[in-house]
Amino acid sequence: xxxxxxxxxxxxxxxxxxxxxxxxxxxxxxxxxxxxxxxxxxxxxxxxxxxxxxxxxxxxxxxxxxxxxxxxxxxxxxxxxxxxxxxxxxxxxxxxxxxxxxxxxxxxxxxxxxxxxxxxx
Amino acid sequence: xxxxxxxxxxxxxxxxxxxxxxxxxxxxxxxxxxxxxxxxxxxxxxxxxxxxxxxxxxxxxxxxxxxxxxxxxxxxxxxxxxxxxxxxxxxxxxxxxxxxxxxxxxxxxxxxxxxxxxxxxxxxxxxxxxxxxxxxxxxxxxxxxxxxxxxxxxxxxxxxxxxxxxxxxxxxxxxxxxxxxxxxxxxxxxxxxxxxxxxxxxxxxxxxxxxxxxxxxxxxxxxxxxxxxxxxxxxxxxxxxxxxxxxxxxxxxxxxxxxxxxxxxxxxxxxxxxxxxxxxxxxxxxxxxxxxxxxxxxxxxxxxxxxxxxxxxxxxxxxxxxxxxxxxxxxxxxxxxxxxxxxxxxxxxxxxxxxxxxxxxxxxxxxxxxxxxxxxxxxxxxxxxxxxxxxxxxxxxxxxxxxxxxxxxxxxxxxxxxxxxxxxxxxxxxxxxxxxxxxxxxxxxxxxxxxxxxxxxxxxxxxxxxxxxxxxxxxxxxxxxxxxxxxxxxxxxxxxxxxxxxxxxxxxxxxxxxxxxxxxxxxxxxxxxxxxxxxxxxxxxxxxxxxxxxxxxxxxxxxxxxxxxxxxxxxxxx
Numbered sequence: 001x002x003x004x005x006x007x008x009x010x011x012x013x014x015x016x017x018x019x020x021x022x023x024x025x026x027x028x029x030x031x032x033x034x035x036x037x038x039x040x041x042x043x044x045x046x047x048x049x050x051x052x053x054x055x056x057x058x059x060x061x062x063x064x065x066x067x068x069x070x071x072x073x074x075x076x077x078x079x080x081x082x083x084x085x086x087x088x089x090x091x092x093x094x095x096x097x098x099x100x101x102x103x104x105x106x107x108x109x110x111x112x113x114x115x116x117x118x119x120x121x
Numbered sequence: 122x123x124x125x126x127x128x129x130x131x132x133x134x135x136x137x138x139x140x141x142x143x144x145x146x147x148x149x150x151x152x153x154x155x156x157x158x159x160x161x162x163x164x165x166x167x168x169x170x171x172x173x174x175x176x177x178x179x180x181x182x183x184x185x186x187x188x189x190x191x192x193x194x195x196x197x198x199x200x201x202x203x204x205x206x207x208x209x210x211x212x213x214x215x216x217x218x219x220x221x222x223x224x225x226x227x228x229x230x231x232x233x234x235x236x237x238x239x240x241x242x243x244x245x246x247x248x249x250x251x252x253x254x255x256x257x258x259x260x261x262x263x264x265x266x267x268x269x270x271x272x273x274x275x276x277x278x279x280x281x282x283x284x285x286x287x288x289x290x291x292x293x294x295x296x297x298x299x300x301x302x303x304x305x306x307x308x309x310x311x312x313x314x315x316x317x318x319x320x321x322x323x324x325x326x327x328x329x330x331x332x333x334x335x336x337x338x339x340x341x342x343x344x345x346x347x348x349x350x351x352x353x354x355x356x357x358x359x360x361x362x363x364x365x366x367x368x369x370x371x372x373x374x375x376x377x378x379x380x381x382x383x384x385x386x387x388x389x390x391x392x393x394x395x396x397x398x399x400x401x402x403x404x405x406x407x408x409x410x411x412x413x414x415x416x417x418x419x420x421x422x423x424x425x426x427x428x429x430x431x432x433x434x435x436x437x438x439x440x441x442x443x444x445x446x447x448x449x450x451x452x453x454x455x456x457x458x459x460x461x462x463x464x465x466x467x468x469x470x471x472x473x474x475x476x477x478x479x480x481x482x483x484x485x486x487x488x489x490x491x492x493x494x495x496x497x498x499x500x501x502x503x504x505x506x507x508x509x510x511x512x513x514x515x516x517x518x519x520x521x522x523x524x525x526x527x528x529x530x531x532x533x534x535x536x537x538x539x540x541x542x543x544x545x546x547x548x549x550x551x552x553x554x555x556x557x558x559x560x561x562x563x564x565x566x567x568x569x570x571x572x573x574x575x576x577x578x579x580x581x582x583x584x585x586x587x588x589x590x591x592x593x594x595x596x597x598x599x600x601x602x603x604x605x606x607x608x609x610x611x612x613x614x615x616x617x618x619x620x621x622x623x624x625x626x627x628x629x630x631x632x633x634x635x636x637x638x639x640x641x642x643x644x645x646x647x648x649x650x651x652x653x654x655x656x657x658x659x660x661x662x663x664x665x666x667x668x669x670x671x672x673x674x675x676x677x678x679x680x681x682x683x684x685x686x687x688x689x690x691x692x693x694x695x
Binding site: 090094097 | 420429
């Protein structure tokens with residue numbers, strides 16, 4: 001039950017942050033997309049957590065939610081997390097048996113994500 | 122080469138440990154001593170160069186060991202030289218005093234390369250390996266015969282044990298014998314790129330990424346470059362690997378299989394050095410009637426460079442995995458209902474274990490693996506120490522296994538009946554809880570039956586063990602430990618998981634952790650490194666990794682319907 005409500009909360013947070021992401025990327029009019037533009041930075045902080053955004057060239061959005069009490073997490077660490085996420089995601093995409101839009105079931109992807117989350121703690 | 126355990130030079134006796142003895146004798150054999158017992162100077166020079174010590178150091182070594190005086194490297198001088206090189210690599214001065222103590226084995230870079238270079242005409246590295254093995258062993262029969270050949274006649278168990286470790290995945294930090302097991306697939310993946318560079322040793326085939334790296338993720342070509350190797354019997358592994366290596370790898374692709382894959386590849390893409398695009402491959406592999414998640418997982422394992430397309434070696438890997446898994450399924454699902462009952466499950470697992478230990482899968486289910494027998498065996502499977510049923514079990518198993526394999530198996534089999542049975546029994550009884558972990562574990566627990574079969578000297582075995590990380594890969598990643606030596610239910614102290622470097626092993630690792638520490642504690646991986654289990658990953662996909670793997674396996678759709686492929690394979694076989 002706790003887990004459910006926790007997950008729901010996160011889902012809600014991520015969902016609302018999508019609006020912020022849209023806002024940010026619609027403002028970017030440059031033709032070139034570099035790492036900096038891919039990384040959207042802190043979308044908005046709340047009292048409980050901070051939300052970071054990242055969008056790929058194909059408009060796939062990554063959102064990372066971290067606990068506000070985790071002050072040791074620096075910006076470049078978040079960037080590298082997004083980079084790893086992006087790389088793992090492309091690997092998953094390269095699998096012809098993966099249909100975009102499906103939930104990702106790749107073990108490699110899951111393990112990378114888990115490792116990252118563990119490191120961030 | 123009968124210097125016993127001591128090598129003398131100038132009256133100084135240096136004692137060698139067992140591992141060193143084995144390793145050095147292997148290296149000595151490598152240098153091809155001629156009839157008078159003098160190693161070929163060229164080979165010795167190559168070996169010395171491969172140690173990557175500066176030339177000046179090598180001169181010192183030559184001088185100190187007495188070869189300069191004698192004018193050649195006698196056995197004693199050779200051994201002393203090896204020890205001196207180990208000392209030099211460890212940073213000690215090149216002096217006789219340095220080598221009186223215990224030292225790690227010297228590391229030789231590119232020894233395998235040397236050997237492989239001798240066979241530039243090998244179409245694929247695998248084959249060249251076979252040739253090398255053949256030549257080293259004195260004969261060059263094709264895969265089936267390789268095994269017996271590879272087991273050096275003088276070897277007895279020791280040597281075989283020595284082989285196991287060599288198989289450990291190169292990437293996984295096998296520093297300690299226990300680390301051998303992992304077939305870190307994940308790490309392997311990253312490391313495979315490096316491996317690829319090394320693997321492409323066969324001249325004239327630079328475009329073919331180590332074919333071995335794919336199918337032999339598990340077999341782990343221990344690249345000497347691995348810095349950690351210095352503390353491990355790396356040389357031993359190298360030597361062993363060169364000599365035994367792929368013939369031991371249960372997942373190795375046989376010649377006829379290779380040919381079959383080649384033809385299949387050509388049907389999709391005429392140019393062998395080009396890529397098969399993802400969509401093409403997808404359509405092709407979907408014909409195998411494996412489920413999409415499995416195919417997806419197999420793809421993940423095979424597409425090493427993650428480019429969405431398969432090179433020929435990657436293709437072979439993928440195909441091979443599919444074939445092997447389908448085969449195992451077909452054999453296990455006796456009642457052909459698309460599901461596995463518990464005995465069938467045990468059978469399947471056992472086949473997987475056997476396969477990992479180098480026993481080729483039988484065409485039909487051996488009598489001992491038929492559900493009725495298996496059930497009985499499982500039920501009566503005594504704990505670790507039990508002997509009677511185990512022996513029975515084992516004896517029954519062995520003949521079947523023996524029929525199928527190479528004569529070399531006899532060596533192991535006959536010498537270790539009790540152990541094998543034990544392991545198998547243990548495996549069987551553990552299967553239900555093991556399954557999730559086992560699968561992921563292949564790399565973690567090097568399984569080599571052979572190596573683990575020496576109950577009285579597990580240490581030695583472990584040291585000799587070769588996909589995984591122990592558990593990760595190949596994985597080796599090694600389930601073997603857990604499988605074989607694990608004690609029955611009473612929970613022995615849990616073994617720290619060896620992480621495999623392979624990606625697949627990552628899955629396994631994770632799975633393993635998820636499965637629970639409890640299951641882990643069920644294994645008591647033998648301290649010594651066991652050869653990484655063959656890619657457990659395939660098993661993983663075969664039996665969806667989770668605690669409910671057995672149930673899930675039961676739900677696998679139509680896994681077995683791959684007969685047309687097998688027919689073709691047998692047709693291809695000469």
